[in-house]
Structures are given as C-alpha cells and as structure tokens.
Amino acid sequence: MPELPEVENLRRGLNSRIKGQIVKKVSVFAPKLVSGKGNVRHASGAKTRLFIRAFKGEKIQDIERRAKNLIFHFQSGKILLVHLKMSGQFVYQERHKNVVEGGHPIQLSEIKLPNKHTRVIFELNKGVLYYNDTRMFGYLLYYPTIGTLIRENHFHKLGLEPFDPHFTLKYLAEELKKKTGKIKTVLMGQGIVTGLGNIYCDEVCFAANIRPTRRANSLKPNEIKKLHLAIQHILKRAIEMGGSSIATYRLADGSRGNYAREHRVYGKDGKPCVICGEDLKKIIVNNRSTVYCASCQV
DNA sequence: GTACTTGTTGAACG
DNA sequence: TCGTTCAACAAGTA
Numbered sequence: 001m002p003e004l005p006e007v008e009n010l011r012r013g014l015n016s017r018i019k020g021q022i023v024k025k026v027s028v029f030a031p032k033l034v035s036g037k038g039n040v041r042h043a044s045g046a047k048t049r050l051f052i053r054a055f056k057g058e059k060i061q062d063i064e065r066r067a068k069n070l071i072f073h074f075q076s077g078k079i080l081l082v083h084l085k086m087s088g089q090f091v092y093q094e095r096h097k098n099v100v101e102g103g104h105p106i107q108l109s110e111i112k113l114p115n116k117h118t119r120v121i122f123e124l125n126k127g128v129l130y131y132n133d134t135r136m137f138g139y140l141l142y143y144p145t146i147g148t149l150i151r152e153n154h155f156h157k158l159g160l161e162p163f164d165p166h167f168t169l170k171y172l173a174e175e176l177k178k179k180t181g182k183i184k185t186v187l188m189g190q191g192i193v194t195g196l197g198n199i200y201c202d203e204v205c206f207a208a209n210i211r212p213t214r215r216a217n218s219l220k221p222n223e224i225k226k227l228h229l230a231i232q233h234i235l236k237r238a239i240e241m242g243g244s245s246i247a248t249y250r251l252a253d254g255s256r257g258n259y260a261r262e263h264r265v266y267g268k269d270g271k272p273c274v275i276c277g278e279d280l281k282k283i284i285v286n287n288r289s290t291v292y293c294a295s296c297q298v
Numbered sequence: 299g300t301a302c303t304t305g306t307t308g309a310a311c312g
Numbered sequence: 313t314c315g316t317t318c319a320a321c322a323a324g325t326a
Contacts, residue, residue, distance in 0.1 A: 002305095037307085068305080086304040087323085135322040137305070154307090181316060190306085197305065287318065289303075 002084045004068055004162075004195035005239040010090060011065045014129075017092055019062060021124040023055045030119035030136055037083070037139045037153075054078060054142045055122070067158050067194035071149070079143040081153070082131075087117075088138030094127035159192040162235045167193060169228045176216045176224060183219065183227075184212035185286040195235055198288045199266045204230045206265045211297040212290050213283070237262065265291040 002010070028034055031043035034051040059075040072080035082088070093113055113130050114121060120131040120140055131140060143149040150156075159175075160167040175192040176183075184205060187196045196204060205212045207230035210223055219227065241262065264274050269282035273293040282291050 083306085085306070085321095133322095134324070135304080137321065179315085185316085188305085198303090288305095 002068065002086075002088065003197055003200065003238065004235065005241065007068045007070065007084065008065055008239055011063050011070055014070075014090065014092065015063050017094070018060055018124060018127075018129060021060050021126055023058050023060070023122055024125060025121075025123040026052045026055050027121040027123075028052060028119070029121075030133070033119050033131075033133065033136060033138060034140050034142070037141065051140070051142045054144075055080065060124075066155060067161070067190060069155075071146075073146070077145050079146050079149050081139075081141045081143060081149055083139050084133070085135070085137035085139075087135040088131065088133040091130045091132060092127055093130070158190055158194050160194070162193050162195050162231055167232075169225055172228050173221065173224045176219055179216035181216060182212060182285055183210060183214045183216045184288075184290060186216040187231075188286055188288070193231060196231065198290075199263065200234060200238070202266045202291055203234055203264060206292060206297060207234060209297050211294075212285050212292055265293065267291070 028048050028051060031045070031048040035042060035044045035047045055074070055078070058078055060072060061075045062073045064071040064073065068083060070082040070084075072082070074080070084090075091113060113128070115132065117132040117134045118130050119133050119136065122129040122131075131138075141149075143152070160171070172192065176186065179186045179192075181189075184201045186192065187201050187204065188198065190196075202212065204227065208223060208226040210219065210227060265280055269280050269289075269291045271280055272278065273280055273296055276293065276295045278293060278295040280291050281294050282289060284290065
C-alpha cells in the first residue's frame, strides 16, 4: 500500500523523469477512475472524453504532493489530481531504459506493460507513463485550474503536513482536546495531521505508549508530547526507508521497500512485544485491524 | 468458498 | 448543525 513516504518518493521520481515532457496521447481503460472521487462513482463517457482531450499536447511543469495526493501542474495551468488509494501505481518506462515505479509494489515478473491492471496510459515524448490499479479505488481527475481543484475538493478538511513548521506540540494538543473519538480513529481521519494510515497509526501509538482506543481528549500532556515526537520520528524514518527502496528502484535489482522491517506492532499480533515480551493483541478499531501491547500501551 | 485486507468518504446516527 | 461511527468500494491472498 502506498504510504505517504512512497507517495513522496514517487513524486520525486516522477519529477526527475517526466518533468518538462509533453503528453502526446492519453488512453483510458477504466472510465470510472477519471469520473469523480468517492465510493460511489459511475463511468461517464463525457468525462472520459474530456479527460483524454484535456492533457493532449500539454507540458508537465511540476508534480506536487498534498497528503497522499499527487498534483500534476501543467504549463497551461491545467491540473491532474491523482490519489493511488490502496493499489494504485505509476510505472514509467523510457525506451530501452530503466523502469521507475512507485506506489503499490510490483513483482519483477509483473513488469509487462501494459498489463491487465493498467487503467490509464500517458504517452509522453520520451517514454510512457502507466497507471496501474488492481482494486481501482484510486482516481485521476482533471481540473482546468488549481483554483477549481481547491474549490471542488476537500483539501480544506486536511490537517497539516507532518513536517509543516506549524505542526507543533501546542497545535496537536489543542486539536486533540476537541476530539472525543478514539486516538487511532482521529489520527487516521487526516483532519489534524496527514499521512498516518493504518500501519503508521499503530506504530505511532506503540511508540508513544498510548492504547489506540484511548479517547483523544483524554491524553495527558506528556503523552501528547510523546505522540508528537513519534509522528515526526516515524514518518521521517519511513520517508528515508522509502527513499532507499523506491527512488532507487531499478528493473535490474528489483529491490523492495525496507520500511516493513521496522514495524514493531503492525502485522505482528500474537508475537512478543519487542519491549516487554508480552504477546501483542489484535482488535478492531475504526473498522481496521489494530495491534497493540496491552502491557506497554495504557 | 470464506474471511480478511487497504484509504477515504458519503450516509447514517445521535 | 455537527461530531462520530460505519459500511462501501474491488480484487487479491491466506
């Protein structure tokens, strides 16, 4: 699953390879992905045709990231907004050269392009950019201007980026005070700080010795301090690991992400806690599997 | 075949 | 009106 670090590294990889290129042709094989966001989307022929037409001949100026969204800026001011959700993936192939991929990991044997999960193809002047998505939860949306995107999307509901200077201990404490929901649910909501998915929520709660079921407004000052530190430390570390796995990904070596090795609770239910040795417990919070140590996390 | 997994969000709920 | 809870989306894996 693409986590924030993977999206960030994908952004860097794409910027270094496709910035400045011209879109020659767009092909859409899954119309619903370009027809709107949300869980009730219907394929629209008109929207698909508009999407295909919109980017033809456009020059890619820059690719930006906001939370886990990728924002492609074109020289004309047009915008392509992409969210990979759970299984989205970009693979860029330059003729006779390496392949750069990011998002959902792929096996070496799967590098046949296009393949059955290829949903959108952008033919550029130097190579081809494939958007693959097995589960088709992701989306690619066209906006005529950045202003349209900001008005029509819910970016205003997103919290701060974890490394934004405004994401301070004071800010976190004040925001958590307003929330009565479980701390894991609140962190996953993206409304206070972005980038924490199911995996990192568990890891962050473990690092801060806070049980994921604790009510957000019940956290004590020293717990919030540990939480704030854990969020920045763990995401920073994950970005470094993502940087070491995805940005350097080559067809020849096939190296995979390394950050999974550092998981201390996620996916380890029943195994001994690395701190106290007690068996980790698994529960459901926010409709998501949640692993924690009943001894270390209070 | 069945259960489970994922990020986000619209709908339901209180 | 608003905050919180919850199911839906798709398809692969165990």
